[in-house]
Amino acid sequence: MKWLQCGVAALVAIWLAGCRTAPIREASDPEATLTNYQSFAILPVPDQLSETDPDLARRVGPAITSAVQAALTQKGYRELPRQQADFAVNIRGKTVPLTDVTGLGYLPEYGRMGWTKGYPYAYGYHLADVRTFEEGTLIVEIYDNRTRKMVWVGWTSTGKAPDRAREGVIISNAIETILARFPSAKPAA
Numbered sequence: 783m784k785w786l787q788c789g790v791a792a793l794v795a796i797w798l799a800g801c802r803t804a805p806i807r808e809a810s811d812p813e814a815t816l817t818n819y820q821s822f823a824i825l826p827v828p829d830q831l832s833e834t835d836p837d838l839a840r841r842v843g844p845a846i847t848s849a850v851q852a853a854l855t856q857k858g859y860r861e862l863p864r865q866q867a868d869f870a871v872n873i874r875g876k877t878v879p880l881t882d883v884t885g886l887g888y889l890p891e892y893g894r895m896g897w898t899k900g901y902p903y904a905y906g907y908h909l910a911d912v913r914t915f916e917e918g919t920l921i922v923e924i925y926d927n928r929t930r931k932m933v934w935v936g937w938t939s940t941g942k943a944p945d946r947a948r949e950g951v952i953i954s955n956a957i958e959t960i961l962a963r964f965p966s967a968k969p970a971a
Contacts, residue, residue: 804940804956808963814926814933816965822859823867823927824850828874838949845950846873849957850922858967869933872923873957882913920953922960936960 810816827843830836850871851861864870917939924934938956 804938806936806938806960806963808934808936808960810934811931814931816924816934817968819868820859820967821862821867821869822850822854823862823864823870825864825870825872841946842950842953845954846957849954850961853958853961854964857961857964858969864927867927870925870927872925874921874923875953876919879914879916884912920956920960922957922964924964934964936963 824847827839827846829839850873854871855861861867919937919939921935921937923932925931926933938960940952940956
């Protein structure tokens with residue numbers, strides 16, 4: 783019975799972890815009329831997206847461009863050369879190493895050190911949980927091509943992909959999720 787309870791608890795934890803999504807934030811220029819746009823251009827992906835992984839931009843650049851094209855085309859926009867487009871899309875991102883230190887709140891009693899089943903039970907005891915990880919922030923910026931002013935921005939932050947094979951997919955999904963908040967194009971009259 784105890785095994786079944788542990789199994790159910792593990793399944794619930796996995797389900798909750800799978801449902802957790804990073805929050806998407808956005809801001810727009812209140813003076814901009816975003817619904818007047820019909821076409822877009824994509825600015826070149828920056829050469830460096832990560833301080834610790836210099837090849838990240840080269841690996842995910844094509845996935846970024848494809849994700850922007852797919853998301854905006856689905857919303858009714860058409861891609862044109864930069865000089866002819868209504869707005870330009872700039873993708874920025876950074877990954878930075880972070881360290882998370884959590885105090886556990888317990889201290890060993892050094893006066894009672896001893897051996898239990900062949901292991902020292904006070905030596906090497908961790909007073910804090912220390913984790914190092916990389917956090918990435920992905921930013922989608924929309925610039926009016928006539929005024930060259932930013933009119934909309936959406937962004938999210940999350941942990942780095944667990945392996946290189948999935949990082950393009952994770953970034954593409956994040957871009958599509960961010961651009962889902964950008965207004966759709968009005969049908970041409």
